[in-house]
Amino acid sequence: MSKIFDTPLYPYQRVADQDASPTARHKVVIIGAGPVGLAAAIDLAQQGVPVLVLDDNDRVSFGSRAICFAKRPLEILDRLGCGAPMVEKGVVWDTGRVFVGEDEAYSFNLLPESGHKNPAFINLQQYTFEENLVERLRTLEAAGAPIELRGSNKVTALADNGDHVRLEIDTPEGSYLLEADWLVACDGANSPTRQMLGHDFKGRVFEDNFLIADVIMQADFPTERWFWFDPPFNRGQSALLHKQPDNVWRIDFQIGQDIDREEELKPENIKRRLKAMLGQGANFELEWTSIYTFQCRRMEKFRYGRTLFAGDAAHQVSPFGARGANSGLQDTDNLAWKLKLVIDGKAGEGLLDSYSSERVYGADENILNSTRSTDFITPKSKASRTFRDAVLALARVHEFARPLVNSGRLSVPCTYDGSALNGPDVAQLPRDTRPGAPMKDADTGDGWLLDKLGNRFQLVGFNIEVPEALEVDGITIKGLTLPATGNLKTRSLGDAGAAVYLLRPDQHVAARWLGYDETAVRDALKQAIGKG
Amino acid sequence: MLKLKPNFDDPDGFYAALLGAHEGLNDAESEALNARLILILANHIGDEVVLSAALDAVKP
Numbered sequence: 001m002s003k004i005f006d007t008p009l010y011p012y013q014r015v016a017d018q019d020a021s022p023t024a025r026h027k028v029v030i031i032g033a034g035p036v037g038l039a040a041a042i043d044l045a046q047q048g049v050p051v052l053v054l055d056d057n058d059r060v061s062f063g064s065r066a067i068c069f070a071k072r073p074l075e076i077l078d079r080l081g082c083g084a085p086m087v088e089k090g091v092v093w094d095t096g097r098v099f100v101g102e103d104e105a106y107s108f109n110l111l112p113e114s115g116h117k118n119p120a121f122i123n124l125q126q127y128t129f130e131e132n133l134v135e136r137l138r139t140l141e142a143a144g145a146p147i148e149l150r151g152s153n154k155v156t157a158l159a160d161n162g163d164h165v166r167l168e169i170d171t172p173e174g175s176y177l178l179e180a181d182w183l184v185a186c187d188g189a190n191s192p193t194r195q196m197l198g199h200d201f202k203g204r205v206f207e208d209n210f211l212i213a214d215v216i217m218q219a220d221f222p223t224e225r226w227f228w229f230d231p232p233f234n235r236g237q238s239a240l241l242h243k244q245p246d247n248v249w250r251i252d253f254q255i256g257q258d259i260d261r262e263e264e265l266k267p268e269n270i271k272r273r274l275k276a277m278l279g280q281g282a283n284f285e286l287e288w289t290s291i292y293t294f295q296c297r298r299m300e301k302f303r304y305g306r307t308l309f310a311g312d313a314a315h316q317v318s319p320f321g322a323r324g325a326n327s328g329l330q331d332t333d334n335l336a337w338k339l340k341l342v343i344d345g346k347a348g349e350g351l352l353d354s355y356s357s358e359r360v361y362g363a364d365e366n367i368l369n370s371t372r373s374t375d376f377i378t379p380k381s382k383a384s385r386t387f388r389d390a391v392l393a394l395a396r397v398h399e400f401a402r403p404l405v406n407s408g409r410l411s412v413p414c415t416y417d418g419s420a421l422n423g424p425d426v427a428q429l430p431r432d433t434r435p436g437a438p439m440k441d442a443d444t445g446d447g448w449l450l451d452k453l454g455n456r457f458q459l460v461g462f463n464i465e466v467p468e469a470l471e472v473d474g475i476t477i478k479g480l481t482l483p484a485t486g487n488l489k490t491r492s493l494g495d496a497g498a499a500v501y502l503l504r505p506d507q508h509v510a511a512r513w514l515g516y517d518e519t520a521v522r523d524a525l526k527q528a529i530g531k532g
Numbered sequence: 533m534l535k536l537k538p539n540f541d542d543p544d545g546f547y548a549a550l551l552g553a554h555e556g557l558n559d560a561e562s563e564a565l566n567a568r569l570i571l572i573l574a575n576h577i578g579d580e581v582v583l584s585a586a587l588d589a590v591k592p
Binding site: 387 | 536537539543551554555562566589590
């Protein structure tokens with residue numbers, strides 16, 4: 001049976017644009033059909049914005065690559081209409097265990113709260129993730145949404161001409177030109193778009209090599225994330241074991257600096273490492289192997305004129321923490337509604353600068369966490385190794401040292417504290433749902449809260465009536481009045497009796513009050529679209 | 533009573549600050565910094581019972 005990543009999913013087809021004169025103009029062109037580019041396209045098309053995706057390839061990602069998808073991105077996928085099949089297919093997990101040598105030192109649970117629609121994490125191969133997104137794109141396309149995906153269309157030159165970007169595109173049948181009002185670059189860590197436009201990508205480079213061996217095997221390890229420091233099968237280094245669907249297991253070995261890459265990638269050498277870990281009699285088949293080093297870096301800004309950068313093209317972190325694809329999806333979540341308002345003439349271009357500032361803030365949070373994990377996993381100096389080893393030794397005996405053990409701080413949703421888009425807050429209401437934070441899910445007694453929010457500005461009155469609709473500068477705010485009890489009350493009201501929340505189309509809180517005041521809501525809406 | 537349950541406000545932040553204090557130091561300087569740090573924290577604690585329990589807890 002051929003693998004999904006060997007199958008052309010969107011093969012090259014000739015299109016009218018290739019023979020068009022004058023050059024065809026598109027509203028939005030997205031470069032890259034990875035998880036981030038596809039999510040951006042679906043988000044925009046769902047909101048009625050015409051969008052064209054160009055990919056230099058014609059199939060999903062080769063190999064499992066990104067495998068951990070966190071709760072917040074799953075909520076975003078729900079809004080995009082394709083969360084359920086991912087969760088159904090994915091391996092649901094919430095527990096991580098950290099071993100030092102042979103002994104367990106520490107375990108953590110990522111979803112201490114019950115009453116959320118989505119799990120803390122699922123593991124799903126990137127190729128399956130992308131396949132689901134392509135399927136969703138095809139469904140939208142069939143229903144008449146303005147979305148198009150062109151395979152084997154490689155962008156070879158770019159120019160920002162002020163009111164549009166001009167693209168030169170290479171295809172199996174020669175090159176053609178296109179113009180785009182807006183360009184969204186989702187073309188990965190080595191982003192050719194970033195390079196062609198000459199933008200910086202600064203940060204730290206780490207020297208240690210890691211070997212990924214995804215293997216197919218029947219095994220009865222639990223569905224947990226297992227991380228070892230100094231295991232007997234990989235002395236002096238670390239290792240990771242994680243389950244994916246279809247009996248695929250992610251095994252990741254730290255293999256140190258100055259390695260012979262070619263030698264390490266030989267199947268017999270990889271199998272030797274695996275047998276040391278799994279036992280000499282272990283039965284497995286290699287699905288995908290890869291050696292990587294990593295960087296923690298980002299672009300200075302994520303918007304340059306008519307070009308917006310998202311995902312790894314804009315920022316890169318180490319894989320410990322699952323903060324790559326998960327943050328890329330939060331980028332598009334933040335970007336799509338803003339781009340729509342600007343294209344519709346309902347907000348000024350300045351709103352797109354808030355995409356940059358909010359997501360740069362998110363990227364810095366990810367880079368900070370990722371850098372700290374990396375410093376712990378691969379200590380760079382004698383002092384840092386001494387403390388690392390002391391923490392590990394103490395953690396085996398004393399609980400106090402366990403929070404210091406850092407095998408990756410897993411992706412949590414970003415709260416845009418300090419964003420210029422944030423409106424008024426009330427200190428009495430729960431801190432977790434302050435302006436800038438994504439709204440927390442809860443059972444409303446009539447479906448999940450987050451299923452009722454998103455894709456539009458939404459006013460929610462918890463235990464207080466709000467109007468069904470309100471129009472501000474051509475933007476409709478929908479109103480929803482909900483009785484709040486149980487988790488819904490705890491998460492939205494805390495000790496307060498009632499509250500009004502204004503939520504953005506990406507389900508983040510824009511502002512909140514203890515009572516309804518139309519003028520205050522109008523002012524907060526203006527602030528949330530950059531007119532404040 | 534010596535606290536052996538987690539008590540840090542921000543464990544990762546503290547750890548990063550601790551390593552930051554060692555940045556650019558050679559081994560001898562690092563060792564000396566650690567000694568000063570232990571003494572300053574020990575003085576802050578003061579309580580002989582707690583200090584002696586701590587010494588017991590870290591014995592190899």
